[in-house]
Amino acid sequence: MGNKNNKKKKKRQQEKKKNKNINKQLVDEKKNEKNEFKMLLLGTGDSGKSTFVKQMQILYKGGFNTKIVDLYRNIIRINLKQHMKILLKASADLKIQLPKESVIIQNKFLDLIKNSPVMWNDKIIEMIKQLWEQPQIKECYKSRHHFQLPDSSAYFFDKIDEIAKEDYQPTRDDILNCRIPTTGVKELSFNVKNYIWNLVDVGGQRSERRKWIHHFEDVDILIFVIALDSYSQKLFEEHSVNRMTECLSVFEQTVNNEFFKKKRLVILLNKIDLFKEKLKKVKIKEAFPDYEGENDFEHTSEYFKNKFLDIVNQKKRSVSTHLTCGTDTVMIEKIFDDIRVSIMEKFISSYI
Template sequence: MGNKNNNRKKKRQQEKKKNKTINKQLVDEKKKNSKKEFKMLLLGTGDSGKSTFVKQMQILYKGGFNTKIVHLYKNIIRINLKQHMKSLLKASTDLGIPLPKESVKIQKKFLELIKLDAVVWNDTIIDMIKKLWNEPQIKECYKSRHLFQLPDSSALFFEKIDEIAKEDYEPTQEDILNCRIPTTGVKELTFTVKNYIWNLVDVGGQRSERRKWIHHFADVDILIFVIALDSYSQKLFEEHSVNRMTECISVFEQTVNNEFFKKKRLVILLNKIDLFKEKLKKVKIKEAFPDYEGENDFEHTSEYFKNKFLDIVNHKKRSVSTHLTCGTDTIMIEKIFDDIRISIMEKFITTYL
């Protein structure tokens, strides 16, 4: 009798061991055949900071920029400088801040030169930009940049023009992050983190580019929508009568509530908090958004915009996270992407438990 019991016990142990082995093999096979690549679609209206986010991923997970790209940014920064000065000169007229007679002569010659040759960069151009930037009237225009189209980073480049003018100038990481190149078409960046592949797709945010978005919706795992908080008092490049934040809210609503994204994870980046804090000192939220009733401080105003976007999301059960970001802060962006990545991986791994 004892032998029979021992045999049954031994058989059950063998079956249990066999079942455990089979289950392990099934799990291993499932993992082996499972998806190891995640597609992130990066969206947002023009000048939201999407391209800066892509640059940060390049720095953090692709080893930075090669010599060819650095040289490209060198030329773009110089072109940016001329464009920024042109914007400031136009603003001096539009805002009624006239330049002294001598500077008017420089202004006229500068505009003639860059009109004749858009890529010209020589000692004459450099000297004119330096003289004009040092004019108190131009500095006054820069302080009023919330009234016209001018990147806040332009001062960074004007202040280091002597360095930029050198033949052996190489843009720093900070220079590249602050350099503005409007995204046209579709840019893709693929990188690996913790043995998983992340494919980041950046689609141009200007109005003319948005029709291309729909073609990238189908196989997306994560939608990242970037919002420039400081845009609340600015107008569109394409249509000067339209508020940028109002346009962003409209585009956000049309996009995130699209059927393609019903079950997709949504990440909202409330970007440019550094510029937003500075702008709050000059322009009240209520001037652009009359429904706002709170204090004009960062805590209350950022919460107001965060809730404004969250209220738009129709599918309340979907996974949504929000982050306050400064796109040029590499450490902050690394932490935020880690949070995004870990939350995605946790959901992914639970399918095997």
């Protein structure tokens, strides 16, 4: 009798081991069958999508080659001229009076960049420096929620002596802070743990959004980036429209699209550093009268997170939210690692 029971037990163990091996083989086959994942990166203009792509380039592609670094050096210098021009116009619009000597410099600067084909020279550098040193221009910069100006402008104005050097090479932080609106489609592929991740970034300006639908097929993960600090800003394309309101509308149209209702959704509530600073100057209630909570980071970020989550129709779909600072490489690495691991766990478990 004992021998008979032992034989049955041994047989069950053998069958269990066999089934386990079969399951492992099936999982391995499926893993080998699909070793690439497509991530579609969407968001309205100036949300920080391009910075996320740059971070992936730094973390998984070894950074930037000489050609790209040279390109950014030229863009940073062009941006400095353009951003000072924006500040000068805004100071006039906001009735911020410059000292007489600064008005003379302002007029020379505007005349020079308008009529001279020279992109960058000692005269331009010196005039930008002198203008940036004026308290009135700094005051204007602090009121930038009233007009369109990248928040990283001060970062570069403060570095103008370094940027002016002939042998200037943009650092990693310089490139991360440099603003270039995405036009068309940018694709980046990189390998992590023997899996290929294809990241597709499509421009977020209104004129670019019509191109989004062409990239909806075969998406494994939809990443939607939201600039939290945009709650008090107006659209570049239409100054009567609030940026956050526009973002909510675009988000609703996108995430509830038929293509995505079974896809994993990742929401990046971005620019938390700038959001915290803006909260000190502009109350949420000024732009969103329905807000009743405290004007602190914890309550306001939760308010916006819930506004976006409430839009998602398929309540059972896989959705994760993250508070992010796009220029913080360590933070972005951790967040992407969390996203990657959760995707892999779900993918593997679906075949067990």
